[in-house]
Amino acid sequence: MATGxxxxxxxxxxxxxxxxxxxxxxxxxxxxxxxxxDRVSPHGLGIKKEHRxxxxxRSRRSISVDLKSARGRELALRLLEQAEACLESNRPGVxxxxxxxxxxxxxxxxxxxxGRSTGWGQNGPLSNTVGHDLNFLALSGLLxxxxxxxxxxxxxxxxxxDYAGGGLYLALGVLAAVFEARLSGIGQVVDAxxxxxxxxxxxxxxxxxxxxxxxxxxxxxxxxxxxxxxNVYRTSDGGxxxxxxxxxxxxxxxxxVLGLEPSSLPDQMDRDSWPALRSxxxxxxxxxxxxxxxxxxxxxxxxxxxxxSVAEALEHPHQKSRGGFIEIDGVVQPxxxxxxxxxxxxxxxxxxxxxxxxxxxxxxxxxxxxxxxALRQHAVIT
Numbered sequence: 271m272a273t274g275x276x277x278x279x280x281x282x283x284x285x286x287x288x289x290x291x292x293x294x295x296x297x298x299x300x301x302x303x304x305x306x307x308d309r310v311s312p313h314g315l316g317i318k319k320e321h322r323x324x325x326x327x328r329s330r331r332s333i334s335v336d337l338k339s340a341r342g343r344e345l346a347l348r349l350l351e352q353a354e355a356c357l358e359s360n361r362p363g364v365x366x367x368x369x370x371x372x373x374x375x376x377x378x379x380x381x382x383x384x385g386r387s388t389g390w391g392q393n394g395p396l397s398n399t400v401g402h403d404l405n406f407l408a409l410s411g412l413l414x415x416x417x418x419x420x421x422x423x424x425x426x427x428x429x430x431x432d433y434a435g436g437g438l439y440l441a442l443g444v445l446a447a448v449f450e451a452r453l454s455g456i457g458q459v460v461d462a463x464x465x466x467x468x469x470x471x472x473x474x475x476x477x478x479x480x481x482x483x484x485x486x487x488x489x490x491x492x493x494x495x496x497x498x499x500x501n502v503y504r505t506s507d508g509g510x511x512x513x514x515x516x517x518x519x520x521x522x523x524x525x526x527v528l529g530l531e532p533s534s535l536p537d538q539m540d541r542d543s544w545p546a547l548r549s550x551x552x553x554x555x556x557x558x559x560x561x562x563x564x565x566x567x568x569x570x571x572x573x574x575x576x577x578x579s580v581a582e583a584l585e586h587p588h589q590k591s592r593g594g595f596i597e598i599d600g601v602v603q604p605x606x607x608x609x610x611x612x613x614x615x616x617x618x619x620x621x622x623x624x625x626x627x628x629x630x631x632x633x634x635x636x637x638x639x640x641x642x643x644a645l646r647q648h649a650v651i652t
Contacts, residue, residue, distance in 0.1 A: 417489075
């Protein structure tokens with residue numbers, strides 16, 4: 271039984287990749303009843319793996335429906351009639367051609383919130399252009415700001431576009447629209463474009479750019495590796511230490527542990543001195559191992575932390591104390607976030623095999639056994 275703050279919220283998720291399943295996972299972990307409508311013959315990315323190794327599909331049930339058939343469309347609309355929101359991530363126009371676009375759905379459920387996640391958005395000259403996370407990062411301007419000053423920009427996995435700029439903004443938008451629909455009785459489309467989300471994530475940087483305090487090149491600014499006091503340093507054993515003592519009091523404590531006298535050094539904000547000071551810090555950090563530096567900085571307010579591997583992060587005492595990771599069906603994965611003090615979210619089940627919940631879901635959503643059997647006989651469901 272759902273215990274999270276979104277219990278009672280019913281959502282239909284049309285299966286997709288990237289931001290949509292991540293958004294659905296967040297909402298389902300918080301207690302929403304999310305039903306994934308998978309294809310009758312699901313296709314993946316050519317990566318052969320068990321469904322349990324796809325944790326972003328956890329906490330919900332799956333049904334398989336042939337949406338290209340008239341009966342499949344009717345079934346989907348019957349489910350959407352009972353939902354408060356739906357999620358889809360096809361190219362613009364695909365759902366309309368299936369007869370399942372927003373206008374089609376509002377005929378049976380005027381309050382439905384229609385969440386749409388794409389890279390480029392529902393309109394604009396690129397709206398029907400293919401792309402992936404890296405392409406959206408590139409066009410947003412964000413990719414140009416990440417990485418070393420020499421060479422190509424760094425690739426930050428697919429976390430910023432798919433999940434931060436896409437899935438998180440989709441979740442926020444859907445919840446905001448559901449809240450409004452409960453007041454107005456009228457649904458709306460949530461156009462969660464990754465290109466927009468990435469722009470929003472850069473709001474602070476645009477302020478820096480506007481003020482002239484941010485140079486338009488990588489590795490020359492205080493948050494991109496240019497500043498010696500916001501950087502990563504290699505230790506004698508090949509490990510790394512992250513150092514971020516931005517505030518003067520933290521910077522002073524940082525210098526003390528390094529054995530440096532502040533009066534003998536240039537001003538912290540003197541950009542011209544950053545390269546030489548960064549080299550000096552690098553020389554000092556290279557004299558000890560990562561764990562030795564951790565011991566020296568333990569209890570010191572200097573904003574220093576070791577760069578851990580994923581395996582090390584799993585075993586870190588802080589993560590252990592907070593239960594930051596859980597094991598579902600033999601797969602270790604992050605626990606639900608954020609945390610709630612009273613209506614605690616939880617993983618309600620492992621990633622489902624596509625179509626494994628078809629009978630149970632349809633019965634729970636009001637279809638009789640004979641009707642379900644007829645749909646299966648006509649290959650509308652599997």
